[in-house]
Amino acid sequence: MPVALKTYDRLRDAVAALGSETGSRYLGGGTLLVRNLIEGSVQASSMIRSTERSMTEIRPAGGRITVGAGVTMAQIAAHPDLKFLAPVARTIGGPAIRNMATVGGNLFAPYPYGDFAVAMLALEATVSVQSGYSPRDTALDEFLLSADRGNRAVVAAITFRRPESDRAFRYVKMSRTHPKGASVVSIAAHLPASGGRLSSPRVAYGAMAPTAIRAKAVEAALNGKTLDEAGIAQALAVATEGCHPQTDPFASDWYRREVLPVYLKRLLLS
Ligand SMILES: Cc1cc2nc3c(=O)[nH]c(=O)nc-3n(C[C@H](O)[C@H](O)[C@H](O)COP(=O)(O)OP(=O)(O)OC[C@H]3O[C@@H](n4cnc5c(N)ncnc54)[C@H](O)[C@@H]3O)c2cc1C
Structure with a gap:
């Protein structure tokens, strides 16, 4: 069955499309979703994604850092403000996976994956989830256990604490x-x-x-x-x-x- 790829400039339009189209799935880097579609373990009629700029931004602000859900593991590993996270990102897959796999996608990766989420939990992360017009913040530990994970909501960004020191x-x-x-x-x-x-x-x-x-x-x-x-x-x-x-x-x-x-x-x- 053909699968349509639909791209929206604004995240809220992507979320609206996801809500109105049965059989649609949000597309991050596609490392798991596309593989699952090809092998037939997941069915979908369309993949929906957003190119909204904030989804790929890394924004340090004082003691907290916000990373857009579309930021890749390779970008995390290379960012000068995120040196403490480079050892985490570098253990996720090989170079090809890291170039595609996103921070948002890792929150949905099945067992035993989800190494980036482990680091985020230790750094008191909150997840910004967009399910309607405005985003809602949820503590990551609650999010990982919530029904939202399998729902029509899209993770826009994740915000976490900058460690007290690199050694910490x-x-x-x-x-x-x-x-x-x-x-x-x-x-x-x-x-x-x-x-x-x-x-x-x-x-x-x-x-x-x-x-x-x-x-x-x-x-x-x-x-x-x-x-x-x-x-x-x-x-x-x-x-x-x-x-x-x-x-x-x-x-x-x-x-x-x-x-x-x-x-x-x-x-x-x-
Ligand atoms: C060969 C291989 C090796 C891997 N090794 C590791 C490893 O060692 N450690 C590890 O932790 N992980 C590993 N992974 C998993 C990897 O981290 C995931 O593939 C990745 O995090 C998923 O991200 P993605 O952006 O490609 O998601 P996609 O494949 O695009 O999506 C995966 C799921 O997440 C959903 N999703 C994606 N982004 C969002 C969003 N912003 N909001 C809501 N839903 C979203 C999709 O709808 C889909 O259900 C590996 C994967 C592969 C294929």
Whole structure:
């Protein structure tokens, strides 16, 4: 069946078209959607996209940074203000994928993908979602669990906290194939400190649940602690709390639970 490609200058017109045309899908970089259409696992009569400028802009503003949903992983990896995110973007697919895959699309990527979303969760991201004429902001952790993800709404942008320092943001990804490969587990952490003690740390996991999740028990166990063996012991003890990993061709759920604390320890003490 032929699939029409419809391009709109304004995002709100694209959203309106998406709402009125049954069988339409929003197109990001197409790395998953086009592949799924070709192999027949997804059916659609049209793909809708927007060339609105804000969708491809990166706008640092003080302590927060806004990235349009159409920004690609390659652009993230190359941007001088986003050096702390380059190691995350560089672990997503190979160069061809990174040139196409968008920040917005990664929020919809199925398990065990979604590594960029993991970093965003650790950086207290909010998602700007356009479902009518005006955008609405939602915390990313709520968005990842919400029905909006599979609905007719379009992500316009994602806004996240600039880390306290480059050292305060850490990311590790374990995969079977190098330099690229799907996650066995990925972990991102923002570890602000005051007087040598962690202050409101944020930790997020990928491939440990159907979507990226926050490790809230770990965050609570680290708060006020020092980053040494004694200070992180309780966090390691509760590392897998709230996790529901799946078994897939890359790893079993058992293996994911086993390696998670090992990689969390490395990340915290690195
Ligand atoms: C070979 C390969 C390797 C990969 N490796 C990794 C990896 O290691 N780590 C990882 O995290 N990911 C990986 N991915 C997934 C990759 O990150 C995704 O392909 C990408 O993030 C999806 O982005 P896209 O812009 O191409 O989305 P598309 O393919 O265009 O769309 C995917 C889905 O998201 C929806 N969508 C896209 N943009 C928006 C938006 N702005 N608002 C609402 N809905 C939207 C589409 O409607 C569709 O349902 C890999 C993919 C491939 C094909």
